Amino acid sequence: MQANMDRIPYLLTPEEMGRADELTIYAGTPGSVLMERAGGKVAAAAQQMVPDGGHILILCGPGNNGGDGFVAARQLDGAGFDVSVLLLCDPARLKGDAAQAFQNMQLPWSQLTEESLSLGLGKAGLVIDALFGAGLDRALEGMALKAVKMLRASKTPVLAVDLPSGLNGATGAALGAVFEAVRTVTFYRRKPGHLLEPGRSYCGIVEVVDIGIRDDVLKDINPKTFANEPFLWAAVFPVPGRRAHKYSRGHALVFGGQLQTTGASRLSAMAALRAGSGLVTMAVPPGALSTYAAHLTAIMVRPLKGEDALARALSDDRLSGCLIGPGYGTGSKTSVDVVSVLAQGRATVLDADALTCFEADTQRLFQAISACNTAGWAENAGATPKPAKVVLTPHEGEFKRLFPDLNVNNRLTAARQAAQASGAVVVLKGPDTVIAAPDGRAAINGNAPPWLATAGSGDVLAGLITGFLAQSVPAFEAAAMGVWCHGEAGSIAGAGLIAEDLPAAVQPVIAGLVAERAG
Numbered sequence: 317m318q319a320n321m322d323r324i325p326y327l328l329t330p331e332e333m334g335r336a337d338e339l340t341i342y343a344g345t346p347g348s349v350l351m352e353r354a355g356g357k358v359a360a361a362a363q364q365m366v367p368d369g370g371h372i373l374i375l376c377g378p379g380n381n382g383g384d385g386f387v388a389a390r391q392l393d394g395a396g397f398d399v400s401v402l403l404l405c406d407p408a409r410l411k412g413d414a415a416q417a418f419q420n421m422q423l424p425w426s427q428l429t430e431e432s433l434s435l436g437l438g439k440a441g442l443v444i445d446a447l448f449g450a451g452l453d454r455a456l457e458g459m460a461l462k463a464v465k466m467l468r469a470s471k472t473p474v475l476a477v478d479l480p481s482g483l484n485g486a487t488g489a490a491l492g493a494v495f496e497a498v499r500t501v502t503f504y505r506r507k508p509g510h511l512l513e514p515g516r517s518y519c520g521i522v523e524v525v526d527i528g529i530r531d532d533v534l535k536d537i538n539p540k541t542f543a544n545e546p547f548l549w550a551a552v553f554p555v556p557g558r559r560a561h562k563y564s565r566g567h568a569l570v571f572g573g574q575l576q577t578t579g580a581s582r583l584s585a586m587a588a589l590r591a592g593s594g595l596v597t598m599a600v601p602p603g604a605l606s607t608y609a610a611h612l613t614a615i616m617v618r619p620l621k622g623e624d625a626l627a628r629a630l631s632d633d634r635l636s637g638c639l640i641g642p643g644y645g646t647g648s649k650t651s652v653d654v655v656s657v658l659a660q661g662r663a664t665v666l667d668a669d670a671l672t673c674f675e676a677d678t679q680r681l682f683q684a685i686s687a688c689n690t691a692g693w694a695e696n697a698g699a700t701p702k703p704a705k706v707v708l709t710p711h712e713g714e715f716k717r718l719f720p721d722l723n724v725n726n727r728l729t730a731a732r733q734a735a736q737a738s739g740a741v742v743v744l745k746g747p748d749t750v751i752a753a754p755d756g757r758a759a760i761n762g763n764a765p766p767w768l769a770t771a772g773s774g775d776v777l778a779g780l781i782t783g784f785l786a787q788s789v790p791a792f793e794a795a796a797m798g799v800w801c802h803g804e805a806g807s808i809a810g811a812g813l814i815a816e817d818l819p820a821a822v823q824p825v826i827a828g829l830v831a832e833r834a835g
């Protein structure tokens with residue numbers, strides 16, 4: 317149990333981290349010991365960054381973040397480094413462990429002023445930002461605010477303790493001006509703000525260090541936020557057995573659009589096949605059939621001909637996942653078709669046009685999702701909400717249209733609220749894509765290179781998720797593995813990629829995951 321919890325990529329909010337500290341202290345490790353270890357790890361990181369024994373300037377605030385700074389100062393001085401300590405507040409304001417760490421420091425210090433900072437920056441090879449960490453609850457002002465500007469102008473590298481000062485650890489939001497760190501040392505587990513933008517960009521390289529908090533505390537805290545990394549979903553990653561055949565590996569149905577917009581859904585279908593779905597069929601308008609057929613090889617194409625064409629396309633019992641939306645068109649027919657697809661109760665991804673067409677009537681969409689989730693369950697099969705079968709993949713613009721009352725500036729909370737309101741797993745796309753389930757779980761993705769922001773990239777993502785869903789992976793995990801594989805494929809294809817490059821680049825990613833599971 318302990319070994320497994322160790323590997324689960326939990327993220328702790330500052331409140332949950334406070335609880336982890338409390339539980340550890342309650343179990344017998346004094347806060348001063350935790351602070352000593354925390355400051356020691358910061359000192360060790362600083363030593364690596366200034367290996368020639370250069371000057372280190374340490375800015376300390378009024379709380380325990382400042383306390384970590386005092387400990388680091390003492391240890392660096394003991395290791396022969398030249399340090400100066402600048403204190404933001406009156407030392408009489410220091411309390412508890414921080415006051416004790418200040419007493420123990422036994423080093424000269426000065427008040428943080430423009431003059432003292434300017435003098436310090438003149439000789440420093442590194443600045444340690446120990447002004448504010450988890451306890452920051454408002455924008456920096458006064459001398460702390462001036463310090464941000466002076467540091468930026470000086471270009472001296474900054475090592476942040478726990479979080480760059482000015483950043484909200486729960487949301488990654490800048491509360492105002494924020495220190496820009498090249499490296500951040502945080503304790504026990506990362507916080508959401510280390511992965512969510514703009515926080516991630518302010519943190520530089522994030523190093524998580526052990527300060528002696530035992531994983532037992534996680535049982536009490538029960539965190540529901542994760543970094544989107546393979547260990548989160550590796551146990552359900554689909555690996556075909558020796559006796560697998562194409563029908564046993566799932567059958568995905570991807571709906572295609574009219575002649576002018578065939579490319580989007582074709583990219584999706586290719587990606588669904590790459591994700592491992594044994595079969596992928598495209599259901600397409602008859603007038604565009606020859607175009608689809610001319611551009612596809614391993615993917616089957618069937619025309620949607622006649623009144624009940626959709627129902628017939630959906631009637632194949634072997635279908636195990638559907639995708640509708642990419643290039644499908646935003647007319648009223650789209651929303652009718654989406655409702656028909658959801659009525660079948662199959663695992664389904666709704667992307668692009670399939671989201672936009674519900675902008676004026678989101679309740680109709682949410683009812684159809686609820687019907688999809690409950691289809692196949694006996695009426696008396698427990699009152700708890702049924703597991704989500706539907707995945708929505710909006711980018712920020714689509715998200716705002718579907719959920720106009722939610723605040724996308726707080727992406728983690730907004731995605732969670734959207735998942736709860738819709739009954740679907742919501743993939744809020746961006747450089748820090750958030751995947752949220754109606755049951756409250758959420759994962760933040762961190763491996764997407766910027767060159768994934770290109771036309772057609774989202775179609776590939778929707779296809780990957782569909783491919784995993786078709787292999788019976790639960791919706792939250794299917795969405796999370798799709799997002800992660802998409803990010804990895806983006807890095808493999810590299811700078812200059814176009815969406816057409818991505819399906820092929822997914823292959824080594826899948827091969828790597830399969831090898832890891834086998835080993």
Ligand SMILES: NC(=O)C1=CN([C@@H]2O[C@H](COP(=O)(O)OP(=O)(O)OC[C@H]3O[C@@H](n4cnc5c(N)ncnc54)[C@H](OP(=O)(O)O)[C@@H]3O)[C@@H](O)[C@H]2O)[C@@H](O)CC1
Pocket residue numbers: 334337338347350351354355377378379380381382383384447448449450451452453454455456457477478479503527
């Ligand atoms: N818990 C533990 O055991 C461990 C914790 N550790 C460390 O403790 C850190 C958290 O410590 P913390 O809770 O004391 O919060 P911290 O970020 O230092 O600041 C709070 C102070 O700032 C003030 N204040 C807030 N905003 C302000 C503003 N804009 N402008 C001005 N003032 C502002 C606020 O006072 P207020 O004015 O609101 O009364 C309060 O005095 C954590 O990040 C980690 O580094 C490690 O040692 C490991 C063990």
Ligand SMILES: [K+]
Pocket residue numbers: 381445446447448449476477478479480481
């Ligand atoms: K800090």
